[in-house]
Every structure is written in C-alpha cells, then in structure tokens.
Amino acid sequence: MKLICILPSLTFRMANKSVRFYPGLDVILLREVLAISSEGLSKTAWEGINKIINEAMKTKNTYVTLRACKDRLRHLQNAHRRNEMSSLRASGTDEEYDERSQLLTELADLDEERKHEDAKKKSEEEEKEKQGLAIRAAAMESLVPAKKAPDGDKKGYFLT
Template structure:
C-alpha cells in the first residue's frame, strides 16, 4: 500500500466529533484535568482521556485527536463561536457543552493562579535562602578578619589578673617582713630590759655586802 493510500485510509477512519462526543470528551477532561498535570505528565493524562473515549466511541479515537478537538473547543468557547464548529446535536446538548466549557475554563484559571502562586513562593524561598547564605558568609568573614582583636581583648584581663596577683603577693611579703622586724625589735627590747634588771639586782647585792662589812 502506497503512502497516499495509507494517508487516505487514515483520513477516512478519522473520528468525527458530534456534540454528544464533545460532551463525553469534556467530561473526561474534567475528571482527568490534563491541563493541570505536572511537568512531563500532560501526554500521559491525554492518553488516559483517550482510553476512556475509546470505550465509548471505538478504536478510531486517538489521544492526538482528543487533544486537538479540545484545543479547538476552548478558543471557540472564549470567542462565543462554538456553534460555528461543525457538529450535530440538540439545543440541550449545546447548552450542556457550553456549561462544561465554562467549568473547564474556570478550572484552568484556578490552576494557572495556583501555579503562579507556587512559583512566587518558590522564588521567595530561593531569595531568602540566598540572603541567609550571604549573611552567614559575611559573618564568617568578619570573624576571620577579627581574630587578633579578640585575642588582645582576651589577653588584657589575663594580664590584669596576673598583675593583681603579683601585687597581692608583694603586699603579703612586705607585711611578713614588717611583722618579722617588729618581732626582732620586740625581742631585743625585752632582752635589754632583762639585762637591766639583772644589773640592778647585782648592784643591790653589792650594796648590802658593803653595809655588812662596815658594821
């Protein structure tokens, strides 16, 4: 089979959406929310939508045609031109499709706002983390730049304590010396007094002896 015949066969078997099929597609979109998928998961969400649509409308349904149909419906709804899309259906089906499109549009707006808010929170966290790192680095640099000043400040009280201890020891030594000299002086004075007493007793004895001889 030539490429032209293959393309013709695919074109003939392409699924033609009706308003009823649009409603089924939009209901699956509401349930699976492929527009709110995480990064890299959008295609998997559309594959899930396609699987549910195949159960309802046959194997001619593909994830590509489901996504393309939704991409056609969304701008048409925003331009209020859904009826311009070629699809057969009743007035009630048109109203239901419009309501589903309105619900999906609101859901997409909310999802977009949520993503923007999450992005802002992430940016603030990154900014705060950057400021914290800068503050920490600045503090480390200051500590590294001031070791000599801190050491000199630590040495000053130590030197003062050594000087005070030396002064206390010198004062104690001087007090001991003064006390020792006082004891020595007191001892010499006491010895001198005792010698004088003994001399006085000797003189008295000699005087008594002389008076006895004279009588």
C-alpha cells in the same frame, strides 16, 4: 482493525474509518478530561480518554485517534476563549450545546485556578530564595578576616 480472509492464505486488513467530532462526542471528551484533570493529563490518561471515546463509537464502526482527541480539546478551548461557541452551536441539540458550554467553562476555570496556583508557588519559591540569600549575606557580614598570627599565618575567619 478487522481481518478479512478471502482465502486461507490471504488475509487483508481493513481499517475502521475515522470520524469527525460531533457535540455528543465533545461532551464525552470534556467529561473525561474534567474527571482526570485533577491528576494531570499524562499520556496514560489520554489513552484512557481515547479508549472511552472509542467504546462509545464502537457501534458506528468508527474510531477517534488520540491526536484527534487532543486537537479537538484544544480547538474547543480556543473557541470558548474567543467566545465563538455560536458557530459550534449550529450542529447539535440545545442540551448538548449547553452541557458542552458548561463543561468548557468548568475546564477553563480549572485551568485558570491551576495557573494561579502555579504562579503562587513560583512567587513563594522566589521569596524563599531571597530570604536564603539575605541570611547568607548577613552571615558573611558577621565574619571578619582573621588577624595575622605571630608566625604570619592567617588561621581563617572568625565570628565577631
């Protein structure tokens, strides 16, 4: 934000104007997301991405909000999944379109790989849980109730 001082006692705030994304910003956004995606996209990661994009926009006196970055990424991913990149191609040069498409493909591959790894981890955890239940069941089968002692008290379970 810029501060404009008309009189020493009056200070007004003038907000920078928000901007629409264009292919060059899409490329910057996708590059940063790919660079950070291995660590996961936490709030601090998104704030870093937003800061980098706003640094690129500094000369135009515009800004991009954090929410706009997230929404734009989601929009690009959905369009890429639906193969609707031709409508996005209308704006921008071929090089920007090709790089944007390539980055979206890499991001989609990483997401698919991450989903596959998560599913594999989940199935491994389920298998370990099943094995643990089987071991506990086998251990319980090997135990038999104690025979009554001469005084009529049960002393517990014994291994067979």
